[in-house]
Structure formats: structure tokens, C-alpha cells
Amino acid sequence: MKENNPNIKLLLIIPPPLCAYRWGDRDHEAGRKPQRTAEHTALYAAKAKSIAEELHIPYVDLWTGFLSAAGWTPGAQLLGSTSVAKSETLGKLLPDGLHFSAQGNKLCFKLIYEEIVGVYPELVPENMETNVPLWDMEKDILAILRDGVAKLSVS
Numbered sequence: 389m390k391e392n393n394p395n396i397k398l399l400l401i402i403p404p405p406l407c408a409y410r411w412g413d414r415d416h417e418a419g420r421k422p423q424r425t426a427e428h429t430a431l432y433a434a435k436a437k438s439i440a441e442e443l444h445i446p447y448v449d450l451w452t453g454f455l456s457a458a459g460w461t462p463g464a465q466l467l468g469s470t471s472v473a474k475s476e477t478l479g480k481l482l483p484d485g486l487h488f489s490a491q492g493n494k495l496c497f498k499l500i501y502e503e504i505v506g507v508y509p510e511l512v513p514e515n516m517e518t519n520v521p522l523w524d525m526e527k528d529i530l531a532i533l534r535d536g537v538a539k540l541s542v543s
Contacts, residue, residue: 397508400440401500402433404450404492407468407478410485424486426468446507453499454481454492498540513537 406429412422433451440447458467458478465472468485479485481492488496504511513533 397511398445399500399503399507400436400445400447402436402440402447402449402451403429404454404482404488404496405429405433405468405478407475407482407485408470409468409474410479410482412470412485414484426466426470429468430466446503448500448503450496450499454478454495457481457495494540501537501540 406424406426408422408424408426411424415422430451433449437447437449437451439445452462455467455478458475458481460467467475467478468482481489481495483489509515513530516530518530
């Protein structure tokens with residue numbers, strides 16, 4: 389990868405968790421047995437993380453980030469698993485068990501942005517040079533973006 393283009397910027401996105409309760413409801417509605425489990429998703433996320441570490445590729449750990457935001461701590465029972473109580477907080481991030489809500493999208497953006505700040509600070513908006521005219525000369529679009537990032541919070 390980088391051998392062919394040493395200037396390439398890689399950032400691997402570790403998959404988010406799954407709420408098997410909510411996603412299972414979709415499977416039941418479709419007349420099939422649940423297809424995905426939180427445990428299998430955890431294995432997939434762990435493998436993606438180990439590959440990123442092995443290849444020295446920076447990564448965003450959505451799996452841990454989403455679970456931590458839902459109150460989970462490493463070593464605790466797996467939120468989203470049907471072997472533990474249904475997590476309402478995880479449900480606010482993943483309303484159908486898989487896809488992000490507005491709050492989940494904000495969290496995803498925050499986690500990705502924080503990793504970019506840490507590993508590629510030259511790509512942070514306030515550190516970037518504008519090379520083309522902005523589309524609206526009446527507004528400072530870059531300043532609006534900077535302000536939006538500065539106000540970023542997940543509630």
C-alpha cells in the first residue's frame with residue numbers, strides 16, 4: 389500500500405458494535421432467525437484492530453468508542469448481546485441495532501476527528517491551507533467548519 393505511494397494517509401475504521409436485540413427484531417420481521425450476534429461482531433472488530441496494529445495503520449475504534457459511550461467498560465459483559473439486559477443507551481446510538489442515529493453519527497465523527505488530530509494534524513481544518521476559492525465569498529466557510537468542530541459534543 390504505502391510502498392506504492394508513501395504520501396497516502398490511511399485510517400482504518402474498526403466496525404461498531406451490534407445490538408442483537410434490535411437487529412434481531414428486523415430478522416424476525418423478515419421471517420428469519422437472527423443472522424448477526426454481538427459476540428461475532430466483537431470478534432470481527434478485534435481482528436480488524438489486530439490487523440491495523442500488525443500493519444502499523446492508524447485506526448478509529450468505533451466498537452470500543454460506541455460501547456464506552458453506552459456505559460460499557462472492558463471486561464464487563466458485552467452490551468448488545470442477548471445474554472445481557474437490553475441497553476437503552478446503546479439503542480440511542482444504534483436504533484435498529486446496526487445503523488447510526490444522529491447521535492451515533494456525531495459520535496462517529498468525533499472519534500474519527502480525534503484520531504485525525506492525533507495522527508494527521510496537518511489534515512485538521514485549521515491547519516489546512518485553502519487552495520481553491522470557497523464557493524460562497526460572503527461567508528468564511530472554513531471558519532464555519534472550524535466553529536462546528538470546536539462545538540462538537542455528543543449528548
